[in-house]
Each structure stands twice: as structure tokens, then as C-alpha cells.
Amino acid sequence: MSLSERYSRQELFEGIGKEGQQKLSSSTVLIVGCGALGSLQIETLARAGVGKLKIVDRDFVEASNLQRQVMYDEQDATLQLPKAIAAAERVKKINSSIEIEPFVTDLSYKNVETLAESVDLVLDATDNFETRYLINDTCVKHFKPWIYGAAVASQGLSMTIIPEKTPCLRCVFETAPPPGSSPTCDTSGVIFPIIAMVVALQTTEAIKLLLGRTDLLHQKLVQIDPWQTSFTKLNLAGLRERTDCRCCKQKRFDYLEPEQKQLSSTLCGRNSVQISPAEHTKLSLAELADRLKSIGEVSFNRFLLRFKTTNCEMTIFPDARTIIHNTKDENLARSLYARYVGV
Numbered sequence: 001m002s003l004s005e006r007y008s009r010q011e012l013f014e015g016i017g018k019e020g021q022q023k024l025s026s027s028t029v030l031i032v033g034c035g036a037l038g039s040l041q042i043e044t045l046a047r048a049g050v051g052k053l054k055i056v057d058r059d060f061v062e063a064s065n066l067q068r069q070v071m072y073d074e075q076d077a078t079l080q081l082p083k084a085i086a087a088a089e090r091v092k093k094i095n096s097s098i099e100i101e102p103f104v105t106d107l108s109y110k111n112v113e114t115l116a117e118s119v120d121l122v123l124d125a126t127d128n129f130e131t132r133y134l135i136n137d138t139c140v141k142h143f144k145p146w147i148y149g150a151a152v153a154s155q156g157l158s159m160t161i162i163p164e165k166t167p168c169l170r171c172v173f174e175t176a177p178p179p180g181s182s183p184t185c186d187t188s189g190v191i192f193p194i195i196a197m198v199v200a201l202q203t204t205e206a207i208k209l210l211l212g213r214t215d216l217l218h219q220k221l222v223q224i225d226p227w228q229t230s231f232t233k234l235n236l237a238g239l240r241e242r243t244d245c246r247c248c249k250q251k252r253f254d255y256l257e258p259e260q261k262q263l264s265s266t267l268c269g270r271n272s273v274q275i276s277p278a279e280h281t282k283l284s285l286a287e288l289a290d291r292l293k294s295i296g297e298v299s300f301n302r303f304l305l306r307f308k309t310t311n312c313e314m315t316i317f318p319d320a321r322t323i324i325h326n327t328k329d330e331n332l333a334r335s336l337y338a339r340y341v342g343v
């Protein structure tokens with residue numbers, strides 16, 4: 001089968017053409033998050049022929065993802081594969097001519113600047129403000145464009161940030177909403193159409209940026225709700241000039257500062273807490289499984305270990321990052337971590 005016609009319809013589109021296709025082929029994009037938004041961003045850019053995709057995700061595939069996360073199937077959920085790995089495998093079947101590099105990790109101040117170093121732009125597919133501020137700090141510091149996107153229930157938001165030219169995320173949202181104060185996909189649910197709409201906006205902006213057509217960017221905070229059939233564009237012109245933004249004006253990159261804590265814990269959506277060690281470590285999951293098998297149920301592959309007793313359930317990764325399930329109590333989670341993984 002010849003694949004020479006692969007991009008013919010896209011090249012026919014006057015906004016792209018053969019020359020634009022060449023530019024896409026020589027571009028690199030970092031996608032942070034391989035959940036609902038990330039899955040569809042990956043699929044769109046892989047099919048469009050963006051030459052290299054770097055994808056980052058800390059989580060693994062679960063059955064509740066399958067309704068909207070287009071990269072994954074039932075087998076991925078059964079095998080509990082890390083999302084970045086499962087997505088990379090699928091991309092190889094969709095477009096073997098591009099390069100895909102998966103990273104199974106938590107984006108943090110320790111790795112974000114390295115991951116973003118050689119890319120042309122960053123696409124946000126995360127589900128939390130902390131990671132978005134981390135992306136914002138990195139991109140403003142290194143003058144990289146990035147595209148914010150968020151979706152919950154039937155509502156979505158998107159904004160394109162070009163450092164020094166447009167307002168940054170902290171110009172618009174100076175601080176994150178307090179934990180538990182905003183709806184999430186785990187509390188309010190989400191429908192697939194809003195994911196598709198937000199990703200359509202983000203990836204179209206991404207393609208314009210990769211082609212150098214900054215004149216075509218929408219320069220707005222776009223709010224969409226297909227359930228209410230509403231589409232609102234908030235004009236951001238002049239906002240950057242009016243604010244004394246800590247990030248893009250004062251150049252204080254708070255989120256890139258090392259954390260003082262030995263272990264950081266964060267609530268992660270569906271009634272679970274994530275514990276991350278500050279120092280880089282490497283665990284042998286086989287040895288840990290051996291230690292834990294007399295205490296409870298253990299199953300593991302080379303990417304993660306699941307452990308379950310009558311009072312707790314956790315998923316442990318080779319870098320010692322651990323998700324404690326069925327609790328929102330960070331202290332309890334730290335204590336369970338200390339008991340079963342060790343500090």
C-alpha cells in the first residue's frame with residue numbers, strides 16, 4: 001500500500017499546502033497529559049503529520065477513561081498500561097512516519113524545562129492548575145508558545161499564550177482556585193463533545209503556530225458549551241499591559257522553585273492521593289512485590305505495581321511515586337506510603 005497520498009487532502013487546503021506540510025513534518029510538540037484532551041490532541045497531530053510528539057502522563061488506563069479517551073481500548077484498561085505507553089503504541093499504528101516519545105512521569109520543576117527544551121510549542125492537556133502554572137512559568141521563561149485547554153461537564157476553555165506578546169495564564173488567573181472549590185471530571189462528569197471542541201480549537205491554533213501564521217491566532221479566552229450552544233470570546237487585548245503579572249512581568253517563576261518537602265502529596269481527582277518523593281529514586285517492583293505479597297494482594301508489570309489489603313489500595317511506580325486510592329486524607333496517605341513503600 002502506498003502512503004504517498006497520506007497528506008493530500010491537507011495539502012489541498014489553501015491554509016497549509018505542500019510547503020506547510022513540510023513545516024509540520026519538521027516540527028516538535030510537547031503534549032502534557034494523555035487523558036481526554038491529550039488523547040485527541042495526539043491523534044489529531046499524529047494524523048496531521050507533525051514530525052515529533054513528546055507525550056507525558058503519570059497515570060494508567062482505567063475503564064472509566066474509555067468513554068472519551070480515544071487513544072485507549074479495553075485491553076489497555078485490563079492490562080493497566082500507562083497512558084503514555086499505550087498512546088505511543090497506538091500512534092505507531094496510525095502514522096509510522098512520525099516520531100513519538102512517551103514519558104511516564106509526573107511533570108514537575110525537576111523535568112519540565114528539559115522536556116520543553118527542544119519543542120516548538122506545548123499543548124496543555126492536564127487537569128490541574130498547578131501543572132498549568134508550571135507549564136506557564138517554563139514557557140514564559142523560555143519564550144515558547146503554549147495553548148491552554150480545559151473541559152469539565154459540557155463547558156470548555158481555551159487560550160493561546162505567546163510570551164512577550166499575549167497575556168499569560170497568570171495574567172488571567174492570578175492564583176489557582178482552592179482545592180475542592182471547582183468542579184472536576186470526577187465530581188461533575190464530562191461529555192466527549194466538549195473535549196472534541198476544545199481540542200479542535202487547541203490543535204488548529206497549534207497548526208497555525210507551527211506554520212508561522214501568528215496573524216491568524218484568535219487572541220481571546222474562548223469559552224464554549226455545546227450543551228447550551230454557547231460560544232463566548234473574551235477579549236484579552238491590553239490585559240498584559242494593564243497587569244503587573246508575577247510571571248510574565250516580574251519574571252518570578254514560583255512553580256520552577258524546588259520544593260522543600262521530602263515527600264509531596266497531592267489530591268488526584270477520583271478520591272485518591274499521590275505521593276511523590278523529592279529525590280529521584282528507582283524502585284525494584286519485583287523486590288517490592290516480594291516484600292508485600294504476604295501482607296496483601298499484589299500484581300505488577302514493568303511499569304507499575306498494584307497492592308491491596310482490606311484497608312488500603314495503592315499503585316506504585318518505579319520512581320517510587322505512589323497513588324493511594326480510596327482516600328482524600330493526605331496524612332493517611334503519607335502514613336500508608338511510609339508503611340508499605342517506605343521513606
Ligand SMILES: [Zn+2]
Binds near residue numbers: 167169172245247249
Ligand atoms: Zn502574565
